[in-house]
Amino acid sequence: MSNKPQYDYLIVGAGLFGAVFAHEATKKNKKCLVIDKRDHLGGNIYCENIEGINVHKYGAHIFHTNDKYIWDYVNSFVPFNRYTNSPVANYEGKLYNLPFNMNTFYQLWGVTTPNEAQAIIEQQTQKYKKNNPKNLEEHALSLVGEDIYHKLIKGYTEKQWGRKATELPTFIIKRLPLRFTFDNNYFNDTYQGIPIGGYNKLIDGLLKNVECKTNIDFFKDREYWGSLAKNIVYTGKIDEYYDYRFGKLEYRSLNFQHEILETSNYQGNAVINYTESQIPYTRIIEHKHFEFGKQKSTVITKEFPLEGGTKNEPYYPINNDKNNDIYLQYKKIAQESSVIFGGRLAEYKYYDMHQVIASALTRSKKVFAED
Numbered sequence: 001m002s003n004k005p006q007y008d009y010l011i012v013g014a015g016l017f018g019a020v021f022a023h024e025a026t027k028k029n030k031k032c033l034v035i036d037k038r039d040h041l042g043g044n045i046y047c048e049n050i051e052g053i054n055v056h057k058y059g060a061h062i063f064h065t066n067d068k069y070i071w072d073y074v075n076s077f078v079p080f081n082r083y084t085n086s087p088v089a090n091y092e093g094k095l096y097n098l099p100f101n102m103n104t105f106y107q108l109w110g111v112t113t114p115n116e117a118q119a120i121i122e123q124q125t126q127k128y129k130k131n132n133p134k135n136l137e138e139h140a141l142s143l144v145g146e147d148i149y150h151k152l153i154k155g156y157t158e159k160q161w162g163r164k165a166t167e168l169p170t171f172i173i174k175r176l177p178l179r180f181t182f183d184n185n186y187f188n189d190t191y192q193g194i195p196i197g198g199y200n201k202l203i204d205g206l207l208k209n210v211e212c213k214t215n216i217d218f219f220k221d222r223e224y225w226g227s228l229a230k231n232i233v234y235t236g237k238i239d240e241y242y243d244y245r246f247g248k249l250e251y252r253s254l255n256f257q258h259e260i261l262e263t264s265n266y267q268g269n270a271v272i273n274y275t276e277s278q279i280p281y282t283r284i285i286e287h288k289h290f291e292f293g294k295q296k297s298t299v300i301t302k303e304f305p306l307e308g309g310t311k312n313e314p315y316y317p318i319n320n321d322k323n324n325d326i327y328l329q330y331k332k333i334a335q336e337s338s339v340i341f342g343g344r345l346a347e348y349k350y351y352d353m354h355q356v357i358a359s360a361l362t363r364s365k366k367v368f369a370e371d
């Protein structure tokens with residue numbers, strides 16, 4: 001069935017890219033229709049309210065940025081709280097602060113000064129620095145030494161990628177920052193926090209004056225949905241858009257196991273990483289701590305890493321040479337098309353929230369300047 005276009009833009013995907021684009025287009029008096037195949041808006045930042053707690057359904061999301069413009073932009077839809085991400089690692093029942101800082105070094109070695117900590121790291125990394133690292137294990141050992149690597153990196157990374165660290169490429173870990181101050185704040189950015197009342201408020205604010213339909217898979221009838229608008233913004237998987245003609249792009253996935261517990265405070269922190277390989281999950285998230293919740297019960301989520309496959313949600317692109325080559329072939333034909341491809345799935349790229357918002361703002365500015 002074909003229709004005369006009723007909309008200026010059909011936006012496929014109600015995640016941050018689609019929502020920001022739709023908001024900016026609506027401000028320019030463009031008529032937009034946003035569709036999403038899930039039963040809710042928000043994409044991966046969606047929160048489900050369970051027992052009065054905003055549960056980050058697709059993994060813990062902490063907003064952070066150095067860009068004041070982006071910070072003011074998101075705060076114009078919903079004020080953010082002062083949550084500071086300070087994850088803790090549990091290795092064989094002992095707790096260590098993250099990111100690696102003077103608290104961690106004290107917990108590992110009992111050292112109390114930066115000089116003592118630096119001396120131990122220097123001594124543990126020396127022998128690994130000589131050769132060009134051939135894999136992630138050698139690379140990590142040359143950056144942080146044996147103790148930090150074996151207790152806090154190896155098991156976690158192997159679970160995350162489903163492979164031995166000796167079989168993983170070095171590019172996965174670019175840097176392993178070591179901080180010689182007593183500072184457990186995970187991010188270096190000037191601004192961080194969680195929207196007060198949860199991420200849905202941000203999405204609702206962005207999509208306030210936009211027509212949206214959920215439970216609609218674009219591919220169930222792409223001709224019909226495409227015929228409704230003069231232009232298409234597509235934020236789903238780029239390989240799916242092109243019927244996988246150059247092959248499938250691979251992802252890592254996660255299985256989230258949510259549990260409601262009849263206790264007001266299960267672990268005392270929003271994020272605890274489990275860094276030993278014997279424990280099958282990588283993290284336990286206790287959602288109420290993102291918003292300093294005072295509810296009687298609590299909700300925790302265990303994160304189990306998985307292969308991407310067809311059934312599992314595509315979360316992390318695997319940007320190795322094989323996949324990057326396939327992506328470049330899709331990108332080439334996408335650039336020749338009139339469709340706007342944006343966001344993490346359409347660009348096969350890991351984006352943090354502030355980055356995907358910046359990308360959608362830049363793209364919409366360009367599109368409307370050309371109009």
Ligand SMILES: Cc1cc2nc3c(=O)[nH]c(=O)nc-3n(C[C@H](O)[C@H](O)[C@H](O)COP(=O)(O)OP(=O)(O)OC[C@H]3O[C@@H](n4cnc5c(N)ncnc54)[C@H](O)[C@@H]3O)c2cc1C
Nearest residue numbers: 013015016017037043044059061062218236343344352353
């Ligand atoms: C586990 C995890 C943790 C993260 N933690 C953080 C964090 O702490 N801080 C941070 O800044 N960022 C974090 N991120 C990144 C953040 O999730 C992304 O930046 C953001 O969600 C990207 O938005 P998007 O619009 O590109 O994609 P998405 O949010 O995935 O939106 C795409 C939407 O398109 C829809 N769609 C796809 N195909 C179709 C179709 N055929 N028809 C209709 N709809 C379709 C999907 O259902 C989805 O809703 C995390 C990501 C993951 C995976």
